[in-house]
Amino acid sequence: MEELLHYHFDVDGANFASAGEASVQVKRLLRQMGFSPDLIRRVSIAMYEGEINMVIHANGGDADIYMDPEQIRVVLKDHGPGIKDIALAMQEGYSTAPDNIRSLGFGAGMGLPNMKRYSDDMTVESTVGVGTTITLVFRSV
Amino acid sequence: MTIREIAGLLNAAVCSTDASLLNKEVEAAFGSDMMSDVLAYADEGSLLISGLLNPQVIRTAHMLDMPCIVFVRGKVPTKEILTLAEENHIVVLSTPLRMYATCGILYTAGLDR
Numbered sequence: 001m002e003e004l005l006h007y008h009f010d011v012d013g014a015n016f017a018s019a020g021e022a023s024v025q026v027k028r029l030l031r032q033m034g035f036s037p038d039l040i041r042r043v044s045i046a047m048y049e050g051e052i053n054m055v056i057h058a059n060g061g062d063a064d065i066y067m068d069p070e071q072i073r074v075v076l077k078d079h080g081p082g083i084k085d086i087a088l089a090m091q092e093g094y095s096t097a098p099d100n101i102r103s104l105g106f107g108a109g110m111g112l113p114n115m116k117r118y119s120d121d122m123t124v125e126s127t128v129g130v131g132t133t134i135t136l137v138f139r140s141v
Numbered sequence: 142m143t144i145r146e147i148a149g150l151l152n153a154a155v156c157s158t159d160a161s162l163l164n165k166e167v168e169a170a171f172g173s174d175m176m177s178d179v180l181a182y183a184d185e186g187s188l189l190i191s192g193l194l195n196p197q198v199i200r201t202a203h204m205l206d207m208p209c210i211v212f213v214r215g216k217v218p219t220k221e222i223l224t225l226a227e228e229n230h231i232v233v234l235s236t237p238l239r240m241y242a243t244c245g246i247l248y249t250a251g252l253d254r
Contacts, residue, residue, distance in 0.1 A: 017221075020200040027204070037185075037206070044204045045180050052197075105193045105201075110177035117181070 005067040011051050011076075013060025016104060022063045023048040026074075033067070035140060043072055043138050046118040049111045050076040050134055056101050057081065058132065071120075074136040082128035090116065090124075142167055142252050144209045144232050147188065150246050153211060153236035156218055162232045165208045169254045172244050176201040183207075188252070190243055192216060199225045208232060213240045 007029065009022035027044040035043075047063065054061040058080020066073040083089045089096075090112050097107025116122045121137040145163040148155055155163065171183035172190035179189065179201050189202050189210045199222060202210050209232040212218060217235050218226070226233045236243055 017196045020197065020204075024200065024203065041185055041204070041206065048200065048204050049177070049180060104195055105174060105176035105197055108175050108177040110181050114177065114181050 007065045009063040011054045011060045011063055013055050013058065016055055019052050019055040020048050023051055026065055030072070035072070039072070039138055039140050042118040043074065046115045046136050047074050047076070049114045050074070050136070052106050053111045054078045054080070056097050056106065070140055072138045072140070075133065077131065077133045079131040082130055083124065083126040083132055084128055086124050086126060142250065144234070147209070147211070147247065148234050150250055151211060151234065151236040151238055151243055153234040156223055156233040156235055157227060159227065159230070162208070162230060165232070167209060167252065170244070170247055170252050172240055180204065190240065192240055194218060194222065196222055196225055198222075199229065199231060202231050203229045209234065211236055211243060213238060213243050
């Protein structure tokens, strides 16, 4: 088995304007490594939504990317308020984002559904009051 | 349809400085002020038409490999937004037209998906 490449990014929760910077860097990395454009797009979109969520709901967190030729795994971990009802949160259109976030173009209740749509496998682990960890897997073949 | 033709049809100001990008061809368009919907529904490489003006509009376009953004209703991008767009080779246009008219003009001119 080939060795895993691992990259870590801190997602800054204080500044909405900079949200997405880790996804931009990951997109660049994946391009340099020669992954297919379709895979790169899926990873970037899903991770971007995750990053936006961490900024909106959890004051930031950690993003870890593990790559090998077969798959890319993105682990997004925050210490935010947690998700009370994951099934409900996964429904398109359900959102707990404040109004000021909607005026910025997000908070339409599409974040988690989009992450599921663009990944091959998605796991959400969350404990109220402790935080949320989302693992996204993207297969390259 | 090239970005140059789109700018002409919409009487739009070209805010970006790299004129070589204006010859890029666009085959589809997506209009929305809601970036989550753009991420959910827009085809890759589409033209993005939006009345929302913040850096996340550029990032959203970047994630979807969109070559051009048209800001409607006379919105003029800030320097910060323009710089972010230029870093990612995204052309920024600004038209005085509203979203509805912008979409109608481009659709009628053949940009119909």
